[in-house]
Amino acid sequence: MATGWAGDGAVQDQIDATVKDAIKRARSQxxxxPGLRHCEECDAEIPEARRQAMPGVRLCIACQEVRDQEQAAQGGYNRRGSKDSQLR
Incomplete structure (x- = not known):
């Protein structure tokens, strides 16, 4: 049963769209x-095992961890905020 302006399943549709967008964004990153033999940030050698495990790798593990932390700090999707905005 729909309430207000939202149609049946509108919240689930929004969640599905958010997940699809997140997957698309992750795949694009x-x-x-070809992978690099030396890190493009600090010029440290990238181990052969890492290059085989991650085709196209460009960063050493330490620099990748820093980049991952920076991206996590930027935040992600706020589905709850979007859902609440529909209910107003």
């Missing part, structure tokens, strides 16, 4: 092309 995967490394592509």
């Amino acid at each position: 995967l490394p592509q092309g």
Whole structure:
């Protein structure tokens, strides 16, 4: 049963769209092309095992961890805020 302006399943549709967007964003950030032998940030050697495990790798583990932390600090999707805004 729909209430207000939202149709049946509107909240679930919004959640599904958010998940699809997140997957698309994550896939677009995967490394592509040939991997590097040395980190593009600090010039440290990238181990062969890492290059085989992550085709297209461009950063050493330490620099990748820093980048991951920076991206996590930027925040993500706020589905709850979006849902609440529909209920007003």
